[in-house]
Amino acid sequence: MCVEGVFPYATANIVRCGMNNTEDARKTILVVEDDPDMSELICSVLSSAGYSIVSVDNGEKGLEKAHQIKPDLILLDIMLPCMDGIEVCRSITTNDDTKRIPVIMVTIKRELSTKLASYIAGARRYITKPFGIDELLGEVQKTLRQNELTETSSERTYI
Numbered sequence: 047m048c049v050e051g052v053f054p055y056a057t058a059n060i061v062r063c064g065m066n067n068t069e070d071a072r073k074t075i076l077v078v079e080d081d082p083d084m085s086e087l088i089c090s091v092l093s094s095a096g097y098s099i100v101s102v103d104n105g106e107k108g109l110e111k112a113h114q115i116k117p118d119l120i121l122l123d124i125m126l127p128c129m130d131g132i133e134v135c136r137s138i139t140t141n142d143d144t145k146r147i148p149v150i151m152v153t154i155k156r157e158l159s160t161k162l163a164s165y166i167a168g169a170r171r172y173i174t175k176p177f178g179i180d181e182l183l184g185e186v187q188k189t190l191r192q193n194e195l196t197e198t199s200s201e202r203t204y205i
Contacts, residue, residue, distance in 0.1 A: 073190055076117040077101040078108030078134065080126050088121060091179055092186065105129030109137055112144050119190055124153040124160065132167045139168025148193045150185055
């Protein structure tokens with residue numbers, strides 16, 4: 047689970063990247079990561095940037111939590127116990143209740159076949175570990191903004 051706090055080497059990057067939109071500060075992000083150190087790092091960075099974070103450590107819990115809380119974004123590892131991340135992503139993006147939740151895969155797997163499988167399953171972005179804090183925050187912000195624009199345009203009625 048997430049531990050509140052800031053990693054000393056991350057502070058400058060978080061301040062520099064900062065949240066441009068105060069509405070983003072209230073967004074909820076579900077982190078599905080089985081490595082406790084990586085989970086703590088991701089949660090600390092995002093929490094310090096003002097996001098509300100929920101963290102689970104396996105695929106089944108991730109899918110269950112996605113249905114329960116309907117987060118604004120999901121950061122999802124691929125190699126997870128109980129259910130792999132690609133299967134979780136596919137389940138989320140094909141279910142009417144959760145299909146609008148954007149998913150970013152965060153994984154050590156660099157193979158093109160894995161990236162393609164992730165995108166086919168419905169992932170919006172793919173970040174490989176190790177990653178920079180600026181990269182993580184930038185991808186999160188871009189994905190949230192893109193989803194917001196998509197939702198706004200789909201709500202418009204044209205006459």
